[in-house]
Amino acid sequence: MAGAxxxxxxxxxxxxxxxxxxxxxxSLTLVPRPLTGGRGLVRRWSLQPEGTTYRFxxxxxxxxxxxxxxxxxxxxxxxxxxxxxNRIYAGQMAVLGRTAVWPVIQKMWDQEKDHLKKFNxxxxxxRVRPTVLLPFWNLAGFVLGASTAxxxxxxxxxxxxxxxxxxxxxxxxxxxxxxEEDPEKYKEFxxxxxxxxxxxxxxxxxxxxxxxxxxxxYSILKNAIQIGCKAAIFLSERI
Ligand SMILES: [Fe+2]
Ligand SMILES: [Fe+2]
Numbered sequence: 214m215a216g217a218x219x220x221x222x223x224x225x226x227x228x229x230x231x232x233x234x235x236x237x238x239x240s241l242t243l244v245p246r247p248l249t250g251g252r253g254l255v256r257r258w259s260l261q262p263e264g265t266t267y268r269f270x271x272x273x274x275x276x277x278x279x280x281x282x283x284x285x286x287x288x289x290x291x292x293x294x295x296x297x298x299n300r301i302y303a304g305q306m307a308v309l310g311r312t313a314v315w316p317v318i319q320k321m322w323d324q325e326k327d328h329l330k331k332f333n334x335x336x337x338x339x340r341v342r343p344t345v346l347l348p349f350w351n352l353a354g355f356v357l358g359a360s361t362a363x364x365x366x367x368x369x370x371x372x373x374x375x376x377x378x379x380x381x382x383x384x385x386x387x388x389x390x391x392x393e394e395d396p397e398k399y400k401e402f403x404x405x406x407x408x409x410x411x412x413x414x415x416x417x418x419x420x421x422x423x424x425x426x427x428x429x430x431y432s433i434l435k436n437a438i439q440i441g442c443k444a445a446i447f448l449s450e451r452i
Contacts, residue, residue: 298380
């Protein structure tokens with residue numbers, strides 16, 4: 214494209230969304246796009262113009278007339294949730310990292326890292342600002358993970374069951390919203406949400422398989438954590 218004016222579009226390669234892959238390896242690549250009135254490299258992060266056309270993944274799918282407020286709200290709150298989940302598992306590992314259960318927790322944490330990476334990429338691609346509460350979720354997530362882990366493996370797993378049940382319900386609500394709006398338009402986004410929802414359900418089941426229900430005051434603990442999750446979701450969608 215020598216001599217031809219060009220802008221650079223940010224393209225998230227299909228690998229980055231990990232559909233059908235186990236690794237979910239992530240990458241963001243800058244690819245040249247024909248000039249359509251851009252201003253050179255100054256606009257290199259302007260994949261999404263001010264309008265409502267969005268390129269999703271390297272499959273070339275263009276999302277026209279996207280419901281921007283809904284998509285932004287989904288990405289913001291999901292990013293916050295995955296960020297918080299990472300901090301919870303970090304707290305659990307800080308306490309239980311030298312016990313026999315560490316590989317179980319580490320495996321779930323690794324998937325949460327992948328989830329967070331995807332939403333970090335989506336935030337860049339869709340130019341969504343994170344919730345202002347991120348520093349609070351950083352601390353609160355770690356404290357929740359560590360404090361429940363101090364109750365023992367069962368306490369950590371009870372926390373996992375409570376949180377993952379809330380998050381999978383939350384993903385289901387989002388999936389329902391987008392299905393009602395336009396399942397074809399949001400096909401790839403829905404695939405991503407369903408994949409993550411299924412992995413959160415696996416974490417939930419892992420918690421039950423590892424004696425979550427034997428935690429002290431299991432029902433009270435679970436309900437308290439889920440009230441906190443609902444509040445976190447409510448706030449992260451809005452601020
Ligand atoms: Fe997750
Ligand atoms: Fe999870």
